[in-house]
Amino acid sequence: MTVDRSSRLLKLWVPLGVSLFFALFPFYWMAVTSLKSNQELYSRKVMPLIVHQPTLKHYVDLITETNFLEWTWNTFLVAITSTAISLLFGAMLAYPLARIRFAGAALVSFAIAATYLVPQPLLFVPLADIINKLGLGDTLTSVILTYPTLLVPFCAWLLMGYFRTVPAELEDAARIDGAGRLQTLIKIVLPLCGPGFISAGIFAFTLAQNEFLYALIFLTKTEVRTVPVGAVAELVRGDVFYWGQLMAAALLGSIPVAIIYSFFVEHYVAGLTAGSVKG
């Protein structure tokens, strides 16, 4: 019994504890900073890890004096839509490459890979040109359209890996039963790759809501901005950083998302281990 408990301690609680500490300490710092008045923040005399005189001023200022709520809405809209597009395109690319031998597969594979050869700091000037010619400057469509360029290849490759973990026998059985390729994909393969879509979806959503450079170039009016760009434009003024508000923005921008993630992860993993893989 003791061996079990100490081994569990070693195998689970210690590594978990350390990881959580490493991952979350900065958030503790962000929280503490967002609750401190400027005077307390700059004071080196007090213990920096505790808030001595908490204030909600930064949160209030953030919400009332900036367009933070609008930015948040924009960010969600953009992230969800680009994620949906990326998952769709990703799956469309992944399935044939994972399962079907077809002429030109190598070329397609290479083309997707080559997408990532192009670094963002290079892409954005000509991309800005395209967006402007399409008249999409300052619209959320501009980023919804351009974000998938960053996301599709990864989604495709991740999904390819997951598609391949589906035993070919299952698909063959379906085909023999008379199902078409599309049907097989939708009815057999996709459900088994739930975790893959979740991972890819989380990845895509997060990258989309984090993205900075394209949003900076294409979204110039404060009403259409996303959180990263809006926060930096209005809360970083020259060499004066509005630390409290910036940290408040960081927390308000990420904690709700984390809560939503916790639901997704639970749902799909539970569904999977419920036994759809067995038999």
Next chain:
Amino acid sequence: MARIVRAQSRRDVLKTGAVAGLGTLLGPVAGQAAPKSLTMMHESSFIPPYDAYFKNDLARAYEKATGIKVNYEVVSVGSLLTRVTTAAENSTGPDLTAIGFNWAYLFDDKFVDVTDIAAEIGKESGGWYETAQEAVVVNGKWKAIPFGNIGQLMNWRTDWFKQAGYEKFPETWDELLEAGIKLKKAGHPFGFELGHGFGDNHGWLYPLLWSYGAREVEADGKTIAIDSDETARAVDYCRRLYKETMLEDCLGWTDVNNNKAFLSEQISCTNNAESILWAAKKDFPDMAKVIDQSENPKGPKGRFHMLNPLCHSIFTHTEDKKAAKDFLRWLMAPKQCGAWLDIAVSYYQPFLHAYDDAPFWKVEPRNLPYRDALKTSHLPGWPAPLSRAQSESVAKYVVVDMFAKACSGKSTKEVIADAKAQLTQIYKAA
């Protein structure tokens, strides 16, 4: 280039056709008649009331007077150049923009010639400072209207300096070094930026270089002059100043660090714009009482400062150049310009002599040195004339890194050789 141009025009035809088609369905496209609106792009001022004043007062006043709506687009200081670049490259975007440094030269072709209104404004407001013209006159034409300088001067703690025996700010660099050694011993070191920021590093390193008689390139714009005894002396001084008076961290400081360090009472002296005093008055009134601002110390060859001009330009892609020019002219008239400068309480030091004795200087007399420094302020790259090589040198931090590497241990000879090699390559290609 031709291939791209042709491809683009083909695309243009398609797109314009589509848009035009949609346009006729949706109604008149803005901009076919007299412009109903103008957009001005600006860096976000660290003085929020300044931005607010434009949006709420100036824009509204103009709309009332002329019917033209003026939009104000705010970009963070670090991102402004990127936005201007994209706008210029794609010939689309805001009508007017704030610019800095030598951008009037960089974007020469894309900015409207405003020599005529510049002359009017100068006449109306006591004439322009000559140093301002360094930044905006390209091939004899004014490509921007200077608005104000964002000076970088010495910010220091009068109480601690007094304790060390200094009632006034040191006159020369050597005196500053002496003071710094004493102050570091007393637990109040200096903190000057040596990292890859955008202002507080250049703000003292270029003046340091110049005050020793050194320069990157001669006035002919071609001869690389960085390899000289004067430069070596400046570098040696800087190394001493760093080692004997500063925090180690300064090597990696970007612009926000010295503000933070000063306001948290870590350092007794730094080079900065007026933002430290402004923030102190707002949040640390007791500390604000013992802060003062002074001109840069003198070197063997004089006293210098960084010219950091905020100017306004009109993009050539604007639909109605006259409307844009009229707006800019209106903006720079004493009533508007004076009020806008007033809100900023001398954070932007005006380039027009009419404002030399403006009331806002009396509001905070400690900001007066920023005005006095205008006469001795120059752009990085001085005494060479405006050029792209100058931008490249700044973007590659040639001068900053030369000093920084010396401070972190490299030999003076080596760092100067490196800088020379870089400048040779940069100015050769230009």
Next chain:
Amino acid sequence: MTAPSLAPALVHRRPAFSFGRWLERGGVFSWLMVLPPIAFLAALVGYPFFYGIWLSLQNRPVAKAGVFVGLDNYIAAWHDPVFWQVVVNTFLYTAIATLLKMVGGLGLALVMNQDFRFKNLTRALLLLPFIVPTVLSTIAWQWILDPAFSVINWTLVASGLASSPGPSWLGNPYLAMASLIVVNTWRGLPFYAITLLAGLQTISPELYEAATIDGASTWQRFRYVTLPLLMPVIFIVTMFSVIFTFADFQLIYVLTHGGPANATHVFATYAFDIAMGGGQLGQGAAIALTMVPPLALIILAMAIYMRAPKT
């Protein structure tokens, strides 16, 4: 999908070609599926990419017409000592950060694969570094890495291991690189872990049961069941991590902007400074494109791996 019977053919001269059947052909189906995404990528990535190549072959100051100069920009980069420092920095940064993320991510995934209470909450919390907008978390790290406010410095000084104010995390060139690696790992490891975790959970428990019955130890189960089945996912995530870390921009730009004295300049930040700061689009494009050969080698390896669908 049954074959058309002969009888109706005799009566109606039914076409031998069936659209439905044609769609089912491997090649046709595949190409129809991949065409929309490929077209999308070609337009929004391909065109800018070739435009970028064209730029890199010109002397192209901002807002001015370009002049073709062939490989001059690349030759200039070759002779630029800062460029070579950038190369070293980028490889170092990428290699170490990826290694840390891979090992740490795999370890964390294995730990989290166990059953425990608050599993989902933990998972969500661990993802926070990845979720928070990079630019904002990096700003927080600026403060955390400031010697005057850092808990680590405080501890070191208090315990006598360092003299006040303690190590300069962003001022010392070596520590600056180390700090950036740590922040990058902090941000990326959770995602690594979650992705690998999902991969772990698609491994059928039956396989583990079978292995245990055969007498395999924990390590053997890991080595012979887990690792092989997880390989595809590990491989993909690692390769992507390499690519993203190699081209990383935001983190470095905010924390050090390439300083102190170019000690942390990487391809993306250097290219950006030259193009946007120096107004030299051609040169900037050339620097950005020099990222391509090393990346291409990695990608080629991946493409070869992906080509043959495995059963």
